[in-house]
Every structure is written in structure tokens, then in C-alpha cells.
Amino acid sequence: MAIDERDFLKTIAKSLGRAEPLTKAPKRNEEGPPSFWQEQKFEANAPFDFFKKNLEALTGRVELAANAEEATRIIGDWLQELKAKSVIMWEHPELKKYIRLEMSGIKLDYWSPARDENQLVAAAEQADVGITWADYAIGYSGTLALLCGPGKGRSVSLLPHTHIAVFSKSNLVPTLSSVMHDLTRFIGTEKMPSVIDFITGPSRTSDIEMDLSIGVHGPFRVWTIVIDDQ
Amino acid sequence: MEHRPDLHLRDRARNGIQDTQMRQAIQKAVDRLSSNKAKATQELGNWDVWREQGKRIRKHTIENLDYYLAQLAENVRKNGGFVHFVPTAEEARQIVLDICKKHNAKMVIKSKSMVSEEIHLNPALEHAGIEAIETDLAEYILQLAGEAPSHIIVPAIHKNRHQIAELFGKVAGHPVESDTPSLTAFARKILRNKFLTADVGITGCNFAVAQTGSVTLVTNEGNARLTTSLPKVLISIMGMERIVPTFEDLEVLLTLLPRSATGQKLTSYVSVINKTRNVDEKDGAKEFHLLILDNGRSRMLEDDEFRQALHCIRCGACFNVCPVYRQIGGHAYASVYGGPIGSVITPLLLNDLDFWGELAFASSLCAACSSSCPVKIPLHDLLLALRHRRAEAGYTPFLEKTAFNLWRRFFKLPAAYKFAMKMAAIGQKPFVTNGFIKAGPPPLSNWTNSRYFPALPGKTFRDRWREKQ
Amino acid sequence: MKASIFITCICDMFYPQAGEAMCRILEHSGVQLDFPEQQICCGQPALNSGQWDDAREVGRTVLKAFKNSEYVVAPAGSCISAIREYFPVLYAKEPGNRAISEELSAKLFEFSEFMVKILKIEDLGSILPRKVTYHPSCHSSRLLGIDPYVHALLSNIKGLEYIELPQAENCCGFGGTFSVKMPEISEAMVDEKVTSILKTRADILVGTDMSCLMNITGRLRKQGSNMKVMHIAELLDEGMNYGAQTRLTFAR
Numbered sequence: 028m029a030i031d032e033r034d035f036l037k038t039i040a041k042s043l044g045r046a047e048p049l050t051k052a053p054k055r056n057e058e059g060p061p062s063f064w065q066e067q068k069f070e071a072n073a074p075f076d077f078f079k080k081n082l083e084a085l086t087g088r089v090e091l092a093a094n095a096e097e098a099t100r101i102i103g104d105w106l107q108e109l110k111a112k113s114v115i116m117w118e119h120p121e122l123k124k125y126i127r128l129e130m131s132g133i134k135l136d137y138w139s140p141a142r143d144e145n146q147l148v149a150a151a152e153q154a155d156v157g158i159t160w161a162d163y164a165i166g167y168s169g170t171l172a173l174l175c176g177p178g179k180g181r182s183v184s185l186l187p188h189t190h191i192a193v194f195s196k197s198n199l200v201p202t203l204s205s206v207m208h209d210l211t212r213f214i215g216t217e218k219m220p221s222v223i224d225f226i227t228g229p230s231r232t233s234d235i236e237m238d239l240s241i242g243v244h245g246p247f248r249v250w251t252i253v254i255d256d257q
Numbered sequence: 258m259e260h261r262p263d264l265h266l267r268d269r270a271r272n273g274i275q276d277t278q279m280r281q282a283i284q285k286a287v288d289r290l291s292s293n294k295a296k297a298t299q300e301l302g303n304w305d306v307w308r309e310q311g312k313r314i315r316k317h318t319i320e321n322l323d324y325y326l327a328q329l330a331e332n333v334r335k336n337g338g339f340v341h342f343v344p345t346a347e348e349a350r351q352i353v354l355d356i357c358k359k360h361n362a363k364m365v366i367k368s369k370s371m372v373s374e375e376i377h378l379n380p381a382l383e384h385a386g387i388e389a390i391e392t393d394l395a396e397y398i399l400q401l402a403g404e405a406p407s408h409i410i411v412p413a414i415h416k417n418r419h420q421i422a423e424l425f426g427k428v429a430g431h432p433v434e435s436d437t438p439s440l441t442a443f444a445r446k447i448l449r450n451k452f453l454t455a456d457v458g459i460t461g462c463n464f465a466v467a468q469t470g471s472v473t474l475v476t477n478e479g480n481a482r483l484t485t486s487l488p489k490v491l492i493s494i495m496g497m498e499r500i501v502p503t504f505e506d507l508e509v510l511l512t513l514l515p516r517s518a519t520g521q522k523l524t525s526y527v528s529v530i531n532k533t534r535n536v537d538e539k540d541g542a543k544e545f546h547l548l549i550l551d552n553g554r555s556r557m558l559e560d561d562e563f564r565q566a567l568h569c570i571r572c573g574a575c576f577n578v579c580p581v582y583r584q585i586g587g588h589a590y591a592s593v594y595g596g597p598i599g600s601v602i603t604p605l606l607l608n609d610l611d612f613w614g615e616l617a618f619a620s621s622l623c624a625a626c627s628s629s630c631p632v633k634i635p636l637h638d639l640l641l642a643l644r645h646r647r648a649e650a651g652y653t654p655f656l657e658k659t660a661f662n663l664w665r666r667f668f669k670l671p672a673a674y675k676f677a678m679k680m681a682a683i684g685q686k687p688f689v690t691n692g693f694i695k696a697g698p699p700p701l702s703n704w705t706n707s708r709y710f711p712a713l714p715g716k717t718f719r720d721r722w723r724e725k726q
Numbered sequence: 727m728k729a730s731i732f733i734t735c736i737c738d739m740f741y742p743q744a745g746e747a748m749c750r751i752l753e754h755s756g757v758q759l760d761f762p763e764q765q766i767c768c769g770q771p772a773l774n775s776g777q778w779d780d781a782r783e784v785g786r787t788v789l790k791a792f793k794n795s796e797y798v799v800a801p802a803g804s805c806i807s808a809i810r811e812y813f814p815v816l817y818a819k820e821p822g823n824r825a826i827s828e829e830l831s832a833k834l835f836e837f838s839e840f841m842v843k844i845l846k847i848e849d850l851g852s853i854l855p856r857k858v859t860y861h862p863s864c865h866s867s868r869l870l871g872i873d874p875y876v877h878a879l880l881s882n883i884k885g886l887e888y889i890e891l892p893q894a895e896n897c898c899g900f901g902g903t904f905s906v907k908m909p910e911i912s913e914a915m916v917d918e919k920v921t922s923i924l925k926t927r928a929d930i931l932v933g934t935d936m937s938c939l940m941n942i943t944g945r946l947r948k949q950g951s952n953m954k955v956m957h958i959a960e961l962l963d964e965g966m967n968y969g970a971q972t973r974l975t976f977a978r
Binding site: 266267270271274280288578580581583584585618619620621622623624625627628638641644645646647648649653657658661662664665668669670671674678693695700701703704706707708709710711713714716717718719720721722 | 731735737738739740746761764766769777778869895896902904911917947
């Protein structure tokens with residue numbers, strides 16, 4: 028242990044009335060949310076209904092798609108609506124399964140681990156739309172949880188003006204508890220990502236005279252497609 | 258040594274009160290924010306149970322801070338990051354400069370970090386020839402204006418859109434429209450370029466997670482995500498108390514913080530940064546430094562009473578309900594940390610009960626702050642305790658001490674009290690018109706300058722009771 | 727039932743009529759009252775200024791006075807919260823006095839709380855066809871939780887039109903010595919309070935603490951308003967004598 032750490036922790040220990048810093052895990056009676064929160068039950072369709080209501084309240088969009096054709100068609104319509112000329116997409120197996128955008132007229136880049144990082148960031152910066160999968164969608168707050176990794180760049184949901192996220196109904200969870208639960212299980216394994224980005228609607232601020240502004244540094248729009256696989 | 262402003266609290270407060278634009282802007286902001294909080298907490302339900310849970314988690318963490326900081330450091334290092342335990346602001350500045358020098362950094366971008374203001378980082382970077390750009394919209398505005406923040410959540414609320422347009426116009430070299438979309442678009446464009454070219458990103462830390470060595474950033478604009486995704490080097494500075502034990506605990510704080518600060522269920526972005534980028538990842542930092550800062554916090558930790566002030570999660574709810582803050586504004590506190598929480602921690606962090614201890618008197622002890630705190634810090638009790646410590650340290654002005662001495666002599670014995678009342682009833686006569694004293698001698702003039710003071714009716718309740726028996 | 731009156735220094739000195747109205751109501755409700763003369767002040771002014779030796783000494787008058795009382799009733803909440811919350815801290819090193827203060831806290835009640843919680847009386851047959859607004863004093867409201875009792879009493883006054891005070895929870899700016907130590911801040915606060923009170927166009931402002939009401943009245947009068955300001959006991963008392971020519975409408 029570096030000197031700075033040892034002295035620092037010793038100062039803290041002393042402040043707390045201990046001769047030496049505590050090295051054994053302190054006992055805790057309870058951890059995390061109140062028990063009523065952990066024990067609550069939800070109706071089957073509740074996470075989807077909550078998610079739709081919450082994200083739409085934040086100006087987001089939520090569309091159901093029964094299959095890949097429908098999902099692709101919806102995105103195609105959206106790209107037309109946005110007059111988008113370029114798209115950057117996660118290189119992700121689920122996403123590839125449902126979204127087939129190799130069509131004419133749109134410049135399509137994949138955030139591929141094989142490509143040069145500067146080129147990828149430049150592509151994301153120039154793209155009108157970024158498309159990602161969402162590892163979780165949290166109903167209670169209308170939140171997407173993106174676990175970043177190879178092929179799953181942070182920039183894709185961040186640099187373009189519009190972020191489109193696709194996920195299956197089975198990715199929907201009622202509250203943040205489910206995600207935290209999984210993340211806890213991932214500790215010490217390969218499954219723990221370098222970053223988890225929880226995204227709840229578009230970028231916003233009220234810094235100017237408390238006047239709401241959407242699209243400050245991040246995307247102006249967060250639109251989602253839910254594959255109805257249930 | 259922290260620079261003491263020229264003016265004392267009362268004069269700074271007066272200046273704030275006289276700034277009508279600022280007062281109106283602040284009142285509009287705090288009323289909106291506290292109304293939003295009320296709606297959000299009502300919608301969640303069981304708010305007091307959540308608060309109690311938050312308090313328990315914070316108390317447990319702070320009381321075992323040595324353990325959790327060691328666990329945090331171990332995990333950050335396991336993930337390839339660097340940890341620096343920093344006792345003072347000066348050392349913190351030096352470490353940041355060293356990292357920047359090592360990487361030949363010419364320009365660093367910062368997302369909102371109060372602790373970086375606490376250590377006066379920006380002037381040190383500028384002095385070393387490194388351009389430091391604030392990317393949070395309000396902090397960017399303040400940086401251009403050369404001003405300090407006036408609120409913990411909406412720092413530039415005291416600036417109106419015309420002032421902001423003027424500042425942006427100077428940067429642009431041509432006029433910028435003052436409507437919100439135009440102003441935002443301008444800042445987005447200018448700062449996007451900085452994000453893409455910065456050498457180093459510097460952030461604060463809303464909550465570090467000991468269990469995993471993670472840093473959590475809770476924001477709305479996207480600038481923290483950009484700061485942590487694009488530059489190759491990331492530095493996060495945390496006050497040593499900004500930590501939770503586990504992800505499950507993090508959920509509780511994420512339930513409390515956004516609702517208390519802005520009335521949101523969650524902010525637009527909550528980033529949990531576990532480590533630098535993995536192999537085959539193409540964005541995210543390649544090198545990560547976590548600075549864990551003491552800077553006076555261990556002194557607070559030592560004190561059984563003031564230790565509780567370290568539970569703070571920097572939500573700003575206390576600002577939004579404080580009847581004093583809404584009149585005097587943030588600059589009157591003259592500290593990085595203003596409002597009720599700032600009035601408690603500033604004198605303690607700076608170890609100055611004399612000058613900075615005045616802040617404990619920027620309060621009527623109404624307890625609105627304590628009622629609003631999501632982790633139940635008894636702020637009004639702590640303000641009172643500060644006043645007591647200050648008096649014990651001998652900083653009560655002589656006249657005030659004498660006045661209370663006198664008051665005590667007359668109020669400790671019924672006979673002395675009755676005598677004092679009789680004398681006061683006579684003494685007040687020249688000042689009384691229509692049952693009021695409209696212009697009293699000092700110090701009563703402090704009252705009568707703005708209010709009538711009631712005249713003693715001549716017979717006290719106890720006089721009249723006695724007569725009736 | 728027997729109860730002792732804790733008059734509180736501001737009522738004793740400036741507003742004896744509020745204390746007397748309270749006594750009339752309590753006696754009318756069957757309470758036998760006494761007034762232990764050793765009481766002077768709870769010491770809060772010195773407590774709030776950090777001068778705790780002075781506060782301790784003066785606070786002892788209250789500890790002495792009510793040793794033998796079964797119940798103690800006060801026409802103010804602020805003093806009660808000082809005793810409940812801070813006497814244990816003030817007398818931490820005086821175990822005897824600390825014990826007495828804990829005993830006192832258990833039997834000490836603010837007037838509206840005593841009426842509703844102990845006497846279980848919410849309707850005194852008061853009649854007062856007036857527009858009334860209520861300022862909830864900070865300590866009484868937040869620390870003692872007496873708002874429901876006040877509302878219970880007000881709601882039973884026949885003919886009374888209750889008008890909610892906008893942003894009622896904002897402190898009036900009294901804060902004891904705060905009002906003279908930070909006069910500019912105090913003025914800004916009472917000014918905002920008076921502005922919202924006047925907006926209600928109420929006939930009467932009612933409250934539970936004469937300290938706050940003294941502050942607010944002082945500003946109202948200086949601004950040229952003659953809106954009536956009454957303690958809850960005075961309001962109830964007036965209502966009980968409504969129509970009787972012998973009672974003069976209270977004016978201050």
C-alpha cells in the first residue's frame with residue numbers, strides 16, 4: 028500500500044476513534060432499497076406500459092414490432108422522417124438480427140472493433156442517427172441501460188442527433204433493482220462492462236432562465252423499438 | 258489559506274437582496290425545483306422510508322469510511338486505474354498538473370465538479386498554460402463571465418438570456434440570438450469541438466461504488482458522458498465521502514438524488530464507469546486516475562455531531578426551501594458550497610469559526626432544510642451547534658456578549674424581571690405612538706427600520722394574573 | 727383537570743391578552759389553572775446565539791416553575807420545541823435538570839395541541855363570519871406538528887371562510903435575534919410573507935406564536951395595512967362571544 032494511502036486511511040481511522048484502519052467488512056443489517064420496494068410484484072405487461080408512458084412523457088417514442096421486417100420498416104420510416112443521410116450502428120448480433128439497413132441511399136457504418144478508433148468517432152460525429160441495442164429497458168423510469176463493449180461504442184448513443192434503441196420485450200424490467208441485481212452477479216466476471224450508461228430520454232437542461240432545452244450536448248431524440256417476442 | 262472576501266456576511270447579503278433580477282430569477286428557480294420535487298416524491302410514495310434508508314446507508318458508509326475507501330482503491334487498481342489519496346487541495350492540483358504534463362495536455366475538458374472548484378483547479382491549469390474548458394452549460398456561461406456559481410444545480414440562474422447572448426456573442430465574434438434554442442445550439446457547437454479534441458477529461462464523482470471501483474456520474478446534458486468517452490485520459494476527483502458500498506445501495510441514492518434535485522425519476526444520463534476501455538473497445542478513456550480528497554473532511558469526520566454533514570449527496574433540496582437563500586442568492590455565501598449545507602460545511606472545511614462561522618447566522622433556524630434533506634441531515638441542529646462552538650471559541654462580539662449578560666441578570670429572577678419590565682415600560686414612553694415604537698434607538702433600530710415594534714402594554718400577563726387573584 | 731400556564735416571555739411582556747384569551751378558553755373547558763411565578767423564559771434567545779451558559783441559567787426558571795405541574799400549557803410552540811429538542815443538550819452535564827426537562831417535555835403542550843389531543847375539544851361553539859388565513863410558525867409546524875390541531879379548531883368556527891396562505895411554509899423572518907442581527911435578510915423575508923398575506927385579502931391573520939405574529943404585524947402596520955392579527959386563542963375567544971356587545975373586537 029502506498030504511503031499516501033496508508034497515512035490517509037490512518038487519519039480517517041483515527042478520526043473515527045480507531046487505532047488502525049478497518050480491514051474486515053463491517054456488519055450491516057440491511058442493504059439497498061427498502062424491503063417493500065424489493066418485494067413488490069408487477070403485472071406482466073406493467074414494465075412495457077410504464078416504459079412507454081414514461082419515455083413518451085420525456086418526448087421519446089416507443090413502437091412495438093412483431094418481427095425483423097416490421098422493425099426495419101419502422102426505422103426506415105423514421106430515417107425518412109428525419110431526412111437522415113447517415114447512420115452508425117452497434118455491431119451487435121441481436122441488432123443485426125432485427126435491423127437490416129443495408130439499403131441504398133443511407134450511409135451505414137458499423138461500430139466495428141476491426142476499424143480505426145478515430146474513423147469510428149468521426150463517423151459517429153457525422154452520423155445523423157445512432158442505433159444501439161438496449162441490454163435493459165427499465166419501465167419505472169423509462170430508462171435504457173446500455174452495457175458498452177467491443178462493437179458497442181458509447182459514441183453511438185451520444186454523438187448523433189438521434190438515438191434509436193432496439194430491444195426485446197424480454198429485456199424489459201420493472202425497476203432499476205433488476206439491473207443492479209444482475210450487475211452484482213457480474214462482478215468479477217467477463218460480463219461486467221467498462222461502462223453502463225443509463226439513458227432516460229434526450230439530453231436536456233434548464234440552465235437558461237429555467238427554460239427547458241432539449242438536445243444540449245447529447246441527442247435531441249431517443250426513439251425506441253420493442254420487439255414483441257412474447 | 259482560503260481567501261476571505263472583503264465584505265462580511267451582512268453586507269454580502271445586502272448586496273444580494275438589492276440585486277432584484279437575481280432574486281427574482283432565484284425565486285422562480287427554487288419554487289419550480291421544489292414543486293417538482295414535491296410531485297416526484299409524492300408519485301414515488303413512501304418518501305420518508307426512502308429517506309430513512311438513505312440516511313442509514315450514508316451513516317454506515319461514513320462510519321466505516323476507512324474500510325470502504327480501501328475497498329474502492331483496491332478495485333480501481335484491479336481494473337487498471339490509478340488511485341491517489343490526496344490530503345490537501347494543493348496536492349490535488351499538483352497531481353492533476355503532473356498527469357496533464359505527462360500527457361502533454363494542451364486542453365482539458367471538465368464536466369461539472371464542485372470539488373474541482375473547491376480546490377481551485379482551473380486557475381492552476383491556466384497558470385500552467387493548459388486550457389481548461391467547462392462543458393456544463395451553466396459552468397461554461399460562468400467561465401465566460403468570470404463568475405462563481407449561485408446555485409448547486411442551476412449555477413448560472415442569476416444570468417438572464419440577454420447577458421448569456423452577449424457572452425456568447427463575444428466568443429462568436431458576431432451577435433447570437435437570445436432565444437433558448439439558439440443559445441443552446443451555439444454552446445453545443447462550440448463545445449462539441451472541444452470534446453472531440455481534448456487531451457484530458459476531468460470529472461467529479463456523484464457516487465463511487467466501493468464494491469466495484471466504479472465512479473457514477475449523474476447528469477442531464479450529456480457533457481459528462483462526452484468527457485468520459487472521448488479523451489484518452491480521464492481524471493475523476495472525489496470528496497472522500499462521495500461513496501456507497503454496493504450497487505444495491507447506489508440504487509437508493511439514485512432514487513433520492515434526482516427527485517430531490519430536479520424532480521426527475523432519473524437524470525437523462527447516469528453513467529457507471531467501471532474501468533478504462535476494454536481491449537477492442539474504440540471509445541472510453543485508456544488511462545484513469547481517481548483522486549480521493551480529504552481537504553478538511555477528516556476534521557469533520559472526527560466530530561460526532563458534524564460527521565453527519567458528510568452524508569450530503571449534493572442534491573440542492575435545502576437551497577430550494579431555504580427562506581434566506583431565496584432572498585440573498587448564492588454569491589452572498591461567498592463559498593463554493595452555499596445554502597444551508599454550505600453554511601455548515603464551509604466553516605468546518607476551512608477550519609474558520611470566526612469569519613466563515615458567520616454563515617451559521619445566515620439562518621432563522623426554521624428547519625425547512627432538515628425537513629427537505631433526502632438523507633435526513635439535521636441541518637438546523639448543525640447550524641445551532643456551529644453557533645455554540647463559535648461562541649465557545651470566543652468569537653461572539655463584545656456588545657452581544659454584554660447584552661446577553663445583562664439579559665441573563667434580569668431574566669433569571671422573577672423580581673429582577675419585574676423590575677426590568679417596569680423600567681422598560683417607563684423608558685419606552687418617548688418612543689411610543691399609537692401603541693407602537695416606530696423608530697427605536699439602536700439596536701432596536703435594526704427592527705424599526707423595517708417594522709413597527711409593539712409597545713409594552715404596561716401590565717404584563719403576570720401582573721394582571723396577580724391582580725385577578 | 728389541572729394545568730399550569732407557561733405564558734412565554736413574549737406573551738407575558740407584549741401580548742397578555744392572548745394569554746388571557748387562552749386562560750378563558752381553558753377554564754371554560756373545565757381546566758383548573760395556576761400560574762407558577764418562577765417562570766420567566768425558556769432561554770431560546772441565548773440558545774440560538776450560542777450563548778449557552780446564559781441560556782442554561784434562564785432556562786432553569788422554567789425547570790423550577792413546573793416541577794409539580796400535571797400539565798403545562800403554552801400559547802406558543804417555539805418555546806416548547808426549544809425545551810423538547812434542546813434542553814437535553816443544554817443540560818447534558820446536569821443530570822438532575824436534564825431529567826426534569828424530560829419530564830417537563832412529556833407534560834408540556836402548545837395550546838391547540840392541548841385542546842385537541844388532550845381535552846379532545848375541537849368545537850367551542852365559536853361563530854365568526856370572517857375571512858381568515860393562517861401562518862404556520864416554523865417550529866410549531868415542522869418540529870411540533872401542530873397544524874392538524876389548528877385546522878381542526880378553525881374548521882369548527884361557524885361562518886369562518888378559510889383562505890390558504892400561498893407559500894405558507896416560508897419562514898416569516900423572525901428567527902429571534904436573527905431579526906436584529908440580520909435585519910436586511912429578515913426584512914426581505916417578512917416583506918415576502920406580508921405580500922402573500924395581503925394577496926389573500928383575508929380579514930384576519932391567525933397564528934400560534936406571537937413572536938412570528940409580532941414580526942408580521944410590525945411589517946403590516948408599517949406598510950399601512952390594518953389587517954387584524956390574532957392568536958388562535960383570541961380568535962376562538964372572539965368567536966365564543968360573537969354578538970355579545972361586551973367583548974371588544976381585538977385590535978392591535
